[in-house]
Amino acid sequence: MADESRAGRAPSIRDVARIAGVSHQTVSRVLNDHPSIRVETRARVQQVMDDLQYRPNRAARVLVTSRSQTIGVLASAASMYGPASSIQALEQAARAEGYFVNTVNLDGTDRDSIERGLNHLLDQAVEGLVVIAPQVRVFETFHDMNISLPFVTLQSTVASQNALSVDQITGARLATRHLIDLGHRNIYHLAGPQDWIEAEARMHGFLSEMSDRDVAATAPILGDWTAEFGYYAGRELLRVRDFTAIFSSNDQMALGLIHAIREAGLDVPRDVSIVGFDDIPESAHFWPPLTTVRQDFAELGRRAIALLLGTLDDQIAGQPGLVPDLIVRGSTAPPIF
Amino acid sequence: MADESRAGRAPSIRDVARIAGVSHQTVSRVLNDHPSIRVETRARVQQVMDDLQYRPNRAARVLVTSRSQTIGVLASAASMYGPASSIQALEQAARAEGYFVNTVNLDGTDRDSIERGLNHLLDQAVEGLVVIAPQVRVFETFHDMNISLPFVTLQSTVASQNALSVDQITGARLATRHLIDLGHRNIYHLAGPQDWIEAEARMHGFLSEMSDRDVAATAPILGDWTAEFGYYAGRELLRVRDFTAIFSSNDQMALGLIHAIREAGLDVPRDVSIVGFDDIPESAHFWPPLTTVRQDFAELGRRAIALLLGTLDDQIAGQPGLVPDLIVRGSTAPPIF
DNA sequence: TCTAGCCATGTGCACGGTCACATTGTGATG
DNA sequence: CATCACAATGTGACCGTGCACATGGCTAGA
Structure with missing residues (x-):
């Protein structure tokens, strides 16, 4: 019927050409x-396109062209605060550089899930990859796949050209130092899951600082990041109350700890000081x-894009990495003797 | 050199064909x-592909084919708890149905941002759209664009074939009723931003319930969802302490309220009862x-996919929509007289 | 034995862009 | 005035798949 485009297909470059002559x-x-197009011609074509x-x-x-102008993001734990924030910033930065972003949430940390996610992105012909791989397993599995695409990994605290992260060890040291400086000597550490790279780094930072300051440390407790776990861990710890401070590997668990402590009729920070992580x-x-x-x-997300697109100025590139800040608020105080 | 594939291009179907004969x-x-392929042939081809x-x-x-097997998600506020949860579930559900998901985070609520995001998805030839449009503006702008693609909107509390949401009014009524039942008569409502569909619905639910029960209601306070705002609103409200309970439109603001109340030397729930929203x-x-x-x-996310793919059983389709639950915990109690 | 029908496979084109190269016309240069 | 460079445009092939249709062989029924 219509001579425009047939079979419901959208108009193509040739339809436009024909009509514009x-x-x-x-x-x-x-x-x-x-550049070599007469203004008049350009206008006419543009008109037809519109x-x-x-x-x-x-x-x-x-x-x-085999070019997609798209960056793929492979994210595990994308609903957690950290990854979510990085992704959002990263997406904005990429858009500013004229790139699109495709995010895939992994539905597991097993090799299969990772492969599925990766395949999806490769199918889209992404030109680069940002991998948010906070778990050891994901990180290693991904590396084993030896991808030929340029990629950057986030939140993995590994000394490497293309691994970006905030310095977790320094952060943990800051937190621990703060407690020691306040006078605490009996400090517990509620760590994250064993298979999380950053959890291990924080634990390492904690232990190093304790050892450097000649404070004896008990074995960290391995948690799962949830407030729920912090709560039960707190209840357990309070059965033998042999501490005056706890450094929690994230804020949610800290919240759970505080809940348990207060439920036991104790006060934070009077009876127990608590430090979290992430803010x-x-x-x-x-x-x-x-x-x-x-x-x-x-900032981490932004740097990931900059690094990936190679637009990183020397200035930033020369920096030793992102350093976290200790935010002192009300949950810490000197111990009572 | 190599007779396999030239110029760095990946092997194509024809390369495989040639080698497999x-x-x-x-x-x-x-x-x-x-179906019509000899097992032997299939195996040989498969081998070459590998x-x-x-x-x-x-x-x-x-x-x-003009089919992409991809569903597009247009999300505003994707880093908030609700949207993030829905997206994750939705992605999983889509994957189970053999579809891919492409998510775009809008970087604003203006028409331009929405158009950019939408264009990106259309460029990917998505076959359907899930729009998480909790703001009136996004919702309306999107509808004005009258898309020809099948789509579902989430979190917009509108009686419509393709708008899915949890019943906010009922939820707000539940919260309010709980407070009234406890004996409260001076109840404030800390609402969400005016331009959020669900914020308005909750406000409406609050006012309806108050009116139904013949309890006089003061004008709701318009917040911005943050704990920060809740905190300052709380401080402000406490200057004239003419209430015994507050129904906050989300949990974060409730947290801020509690902070302010406690900082003023008062107790929750003894002096003030607080109800949040979202859990x-x-x-x-x-x-x-x-x-x-x-x-x-x-569940909302899962239903979005089901609705979009038309696999929704009549059973579910007949249901009146998702109903929220009141979770009674420790922040509410009868008022002191 | 002939033929219809199905199985297994092959041929050629279409999809909607970009790229390399060809073809004009026009003004500058010697 | 011939030559040349360049601007503006056109021509045809190609990217890697799927689809419609063709082909040949084999089996079953008349």
Whole structure:
């Protein structure tokens, strides 16, 4: 019937060309801002494109150029505060550079899940990869796959060209030092899951600082990041009350700890001092407001894109990495003797 | 040099065909599980594909079929607890149905941002859209664009075929009723931003319930969802202490309120009862544990996919929508007279 | 034995762009 | 005035798949 485009297919470059009375190549040139086009011609073609509501077919373009202008993000634990913040910032940074971002949430840490996610991204012909692999397992599995694409890993605290992270050891040391400086000598550490790279780094930082200051440390407790776990761990710890401070590996567990402590009729920070990690937005309004270690997740995301796109200035590149800050609030105080 | 594939291009269906000694179409059949292929042939082709590490070119496939097997998610506020939970569940559900998911985080609520995000998804030839549009503005702007694609909107409390949401009004009524039943008569409502659909619905639910029970209501306070705001609003409210309970439109603001109340030397729930909304995982460990309204965000995400793919059983389709639950914990008690 | 019908496979084109190269016309230069 | 460079445009092939249709062989029924 209509002579425009048949079979429900969207108008193509050739439809535009025919109506505008030019060759398909000229239309392509308009599309790509080629300099050698008469203003008048460009305008006419543009007009037809608007009339037809023409939109270039990305698949066709990707097919011939093998370039997608897309960066893939492989994220595990994407709903946690840190990763979520990084992703958001990263997406914005990428967009500013003219790139698209495709995010895949892994549904597990097993090799299969990772492969599935990776395949999805490779199918999209992504040109680079940002891997948020906070778990050892994901990190290693990913590396084993030896990808030929340029990629950057986030939150993995590994001395490497393309691994970006906030210095967890320093952060943990800061937290621990703060407690020691306040006079605490019996300090527990509620760590994250064993298979999380950053959890291990924080634990390491804690133990190093304790040892450097000649304070005896008990074995850290391995948690699962949830407030729930912090609560039960707190209850357990309170059965033998042989500590005056706890350094929790994240804010949620710290919240659970405080809950347990207070439920036992004790006070934070009078009876027990608590330090968290991450500085989630809620921490400032816990009761008491939580002393914690702040990491700049957004900056991490931005740097990932900069590194990936190679637009990293020497200035930033020369920096030793992101350093976290200790935010002292109300959950820490000197111990009572 | 090598006779395999030239110019760094990945091996194609034809490379596989040549080496396996069949036509490219036969390879295509193996790829698509066509029934009429001799087992032996299939095995041989499969072997070559493995050897070459062949992976089908999605762009080519999309180009010819105009089907992408991809669902687009247009998300605003994707880092908030609700949307994030829905997205994660939705992604999993889609994957189970053999679909991929592409998520775009809007970087603003203006028309331009929405258009950019939408264009990105359309470029990917998505076959359906899930729009997480909790703000009025996003919701309306999106509808104005009258998309020809099938789509579902989430979190928008609108009576419509393709708008899915938890019943906010009921939720707000539940919270309010709980407070009234406890004996409270001076109840404030700390609402969400005016331009959020669900904030308005909750406010509406609050006012309706108050009016139904003949309890006079003061004008709600318009917040911004943050604990920070809740804190300052609390401080402000406490200057004239003319209430015994506050229903906060989300848990974060409730946290801020509790902070302010406690800082003023008062107790929750003895002096003031607080009810939140959402039941974020931390709420159970606030001090006191927060009475709040739980919404099943994950189910919402799953239903979005089911609705979009039309696999929704009549049973579910007939249901009136998701109903939230009141979770009574420690932040509410009868008022002191 | 002939033929219909199905199985297994092959041939050629279409999808919607980009790229390399060809073809004009035009003004500057010697 | 011939030559040349360049601007503006056109032509045809190609990217890697899937689809429609063709082909040949084999089996079963008339």
